[in-house]
Amino acid sequence: MGVEIRAEGLVMTYGDVRAVDGVSFTVAPGEFFGLLGPNGAGKTTTLEMVEGLRKPMGGTVRIDEHEPWKREPELQRRMGVQLQASSFFERLTAREQLDTFGALYGVPAGRTDEMLEQVGLVDKADVRTEDLSGGQKQRLSIACALIHDPEVVFLDEPTAALDPQARHNLWDVLRTINASGRTVILTTHYMDEAEVLCDRVAIMDAGKILEMDTPAALVRGLDAPVRISLAPGTLSAQDAQAVAGSDVVEVDGSGTTITTRDASRVLSDLAARDALAGLSVKGASLEDVFLDLTGRQYRA
Numbered sequence: 001m002g003v004e005i006r007a008e009g010l011v012m013t014y015g016d017v018r019a020v021d022g023v024s025f026t027v028a029p030g031e032f033f034g035l036l037g038p039n040g041a042g043k044t045t046t047l048e049m050v051e052g053l054r055k056p057m058g059g060t061v062r063i064d065e066h067e068p069w070k071r072e073p074e075l076q077r078r079m080g081v082q083l084q085a086s087s088f089f090e091r092l093t094a095r096e097q098l099d100t101f102g103a104l105y106g107v108p109a110g111r112t113d114e115m116l117e118q119v120g121l122v123d124k125a126d127v128r129t130e131d132l133s134g135g136q137k138q139r140l141s142i143a144c145a146l147i148h149d150p151e152v153v154f155l156d157e158p159t160a161a162l163d164p165q166a167r168h169n170l171w172d173v174l175r176t177i178n179a180s181g182r183t184v185i186l187t188t189h190y191m192d193e194a195e196v197l198c199d200r201v202a203i204m205d206a207g208k209i210l211e212m213d214t215p216a217a218l219v220r221g222l223d224a225p226v227r228i229s230l231a232p233g234t235l236s237a238q239d240a241q242a243v244a245g246s247d248v249v250e251v252d253g254s255g256t257t258i259t260t261r262d263a264s265r266v267l268s269d270l271a272a273r274d275a276l277a278g279l280s281v282k283g284a285s286l287e288d289v290f291l292d293l294t295g296r297q298y299r300a
């Protein structure tokens with residue numbers, strides 16, 4: 001279960017636009033891999049080459065020993081590609097969509113119920129797809145991609161336009177998919193999503209990968225200061241300045257914030273002063289890494 005993906009020097013141009021400009025990465029069997037980047041970074045085009053929907057203009061991609069653009073049936077059966085919600089068959093219910101996709105792959109009866117259960121759509125089984133909410137359509141499209149129990153799953157912005165509750169529900173579904181050993185590749189604009197789901201991420205911009213590593217390693221590599229906040233009245237500005245290890249101190253109506261590169265020293269001094277009321281410690285996140293690399297907020 002789980003395939004290996006090797007992309008080397010992938011190139012795709014549209015006229016003058018080098019949409020993908022020499023992209024290389026490897027995804028290990030069972031890994032959860034994220035492609036991150038602002039609009040137009042080249043994520044979808046990269047994914048389409050890996051899925052075999054586009055033949056690379058340069059470079060190679062292999063899924064195990066196969067070249068995906070050749071679309072060999074043996075490989076197709078092992079791949080699940082999340083369709084855009086608009087690609088559903090017209091006028092069918094959620095159950096009928098899944099039955100139809102299942103029939104195409106010759107999967108055993110009963111699989112539809114399993115999938116409805118997995119994506120939390122049992123009570124919507126008999127609703128026509130055009131009457132489902134955006135989030136429900138999104139989950140149904142993932143169920144359709146999984147109906148034939150593929151070893152690798154490709155998801156292009158699976159949680160786009162979902163409310164926070166629906167996003168979190170979908171994260172659970174994606175974790176379950178990956179926990180069963182499948183390789184998962186997803187693109188996303190959401191840094192928090194990548195941080196919690198992905199084993200490794202590649203940050204792309206203008207057709208190139210800028211950095212690739214585990215989210216934790218990327219955050220560590222940033223070597224960013226930590227912000228330690230305390231409730232109002234816990235520590236005066238003067239006392240906060242005197243805390244061992246504190247670099248910058250800000251005091252306002254919401255409390256005292258100490259910025260430091262030596263959080264353990266600051267925290268042990270605060271503990272010694274019995275000044276820990278309302279403590280919150282905030283380190284850098286993947287979003288800070290993204291900002292640092294691209295010089296801007298992600299353009300979601």
Ligand SMILES: Nc1ncnc2c1ncn2[C@@H]1O[C@H](COP(=O)(O)OP(=O)(O)OP(=O)(O)O)[C@@H](O)[C@H]1O
Pocket residue numbers: 014017018019020037038039040041042043044045046
């Ligand atoms: N079919 C196409 N014809 C011409 N240009 C295209 C085509 N598809 C993509 N592009 C261009 O290639 C670049 C990369 O697009 P791509 O869709 O791969 O980026 P993306 O990172 O997936 O963006 P988004 O986050 O908006 O989906 C963009 O400049 C885009 O305008």
